[in-house]
Amino acid sequence: MRRYLVGGAVRDRLLRRPVAERDWVVTGATPEEMIALGYRPVGKDFPVFLHPQTQEEHALARTERKNGRGYRGFTIHTDPGVTLEDDLIRRDLTVNAMAEDDDGTLIDPHGGRVDLEARVLRHVSAAFAEDPVRVLRIARFHSRYASLGFRIADETMALMRQMVDSGEVDHLTAERVWKETERALMQPQPSIYFTTLRECGALKRLMPEVDALFGVPQPPKHHPEIDTGVHTMLTIDHAASIEAPLTVRVAALCHDFGKALTPEHLLPSHYGHEQSGVPLVEAFCTRLKVPNDCRELALQVCREHLLVHQARELTPGTLMQLLERLDALRRPQRFEEFLTACDCDARGRTGLENRDYPQPNYLRAARRRIALVEPASVTADGYLGAAIGVELRNRRLKVLKELRETPAA
Known part of the structure; x- marks a missing residue:
């Protein structure tokens, strides 16, 4: 029995980045031997065990054979004869297909270290195309490491497009799409995830509400970036820059969905886009099984964000109705998240990132004043x-x- 540190821990150490968790591959062992040594089995689809002291995951080396569509269409094979090299070749990217033995010796059969130094995300083998989740994962990795200068290899992007064209990504479950999207939204530059998916064609298949925003013009006076899709990407990146919670980032992503429905003869104006966007936000959140707290805030921001921009012009009656719809008195934290999302919308515009935007403070003052009237x-x-x-x-x-x-x- 031998064990090897693999994957992200090796990659991030070589990048001199903090290592969040350590995963191990074990060769030359059976499940029964692992249990006898005190490891606790936790794997559902293949043998994974938790170390009795560190609780770190140890997976038996395995091979996979494609036997169906989607990411679940695999037959998993493990036995003591499966080698480390057999295990590494099934991994997604060369930078994730490196290992270290207990002495710290690097095992790198696919040139992962060279690609790390060249800042390239490249697939290990043609087996990459067998698992559609890898399209999402590489987009997420791109969003995580784009600030370090990483790019996707041309041949890998071509393979991703083939996977989309073949319909392989259509077999992804909603839960898996959301899991990867949620993790990508919490990256420092989440826009890269969505633009990468758009580049390979997957965004239109998986999140058509987001894809439809690109190419939709807005008035240059209010939106110097003009393109609604670009504005949305700037908005979610601003949310990331202030380390906003997931709820705010989802709301930032969804707030302008209605602009994709504006009749062409009305462009670049978007009168009524707040209400027309509500069904699209509902459909997006229902299809991807977005958590209820994210759905709720996204719907509120979609419906009400224009009123926030107009806050100083609202009559007392209209302002009171807005505060009531937001349940501002009883849900102060949600009210703050709502204002944060609207602030991200105001600042997610080319050249206006540091604009003076007093509306949130005006609404906070309104809430404080009515709260004093008991x-x-x-x-x-x-x-x-x-x-x-x-x-x-x-x-x-x-x-x-x-x-x-x-x-x-």
Whole structure:
């Protein structure tokens, strides 16, 4: 029995980046021998075990044979005769197909270190095309390492296009698409994930709502970048730059879906795109099984973001209705996430990244003022029953009117 450190731990050490987790491949052992040594089995599709002390994953070396469509269409084979080289050749990228033995000796049969130094993401073998998840994974790796100068090898991009054209990516499950997309959204430059998928044709198949935004013009006065798809990419990258949570990043991705439906004769204006985008956000989140908290915020931002941009012009009544729809008093954290997403929209524009955008603070002030008008103060003045709600609302409208009349700072 021998074990080897493999994959991301080797890659990131050579890149002098922090190693998040360490995975191992074990050769010359059976599942029974692993269990006898105290390893705990956890693998569902193939033998994976947790080390009794470190809890790090140790997988038995394996080979795969394609026997169906999609990423589940494989027969897995493990036995003590499967070598490390047999295991490494089935991996996706050369930079992920390196290993180290217990002495730290690098085992690199596919030139991964050379590709690391050249900043190239290249597939290991033709077997890359058998697993459609690899299209998503390489796009995600590209988003993670683009800032270091990495690019996708031409022959690998050509292979990705073939996988799309053959229909292989159509067999990806919603759960797997979302898992990779979620991880990509949390990268420092998530736009690279989506533009990479667009370059190989996968974005149109998997996320047509996002793909449809590219090429849709907007008024240059408000959007110097003009293209709605480019604006969306700038918006999610800004969300990443401020380390916004996943909910905000999903909302940033989805906020302008309705602009793809604007009739051509109305372009570059997009009147009513907020409401027309709601069904598209619903469809996107339902199809990819996006978590409910992300879905909820994305729908709110899609519906209401234009009102935030117009906040100073809103009447007290309209402002009150907006705060009520956002449930701003009872859900302050969600209200903050909503304002953050709208701020990302305002700054995700070429040359306007550092613009003055006071609207979120104006809405925060509005929330603070109505929060100070409490039901107890109304009942203390003798109001009863339904009259309490009427008077409470009138008093809150009054403080919003006073806020509106306050000169902007």
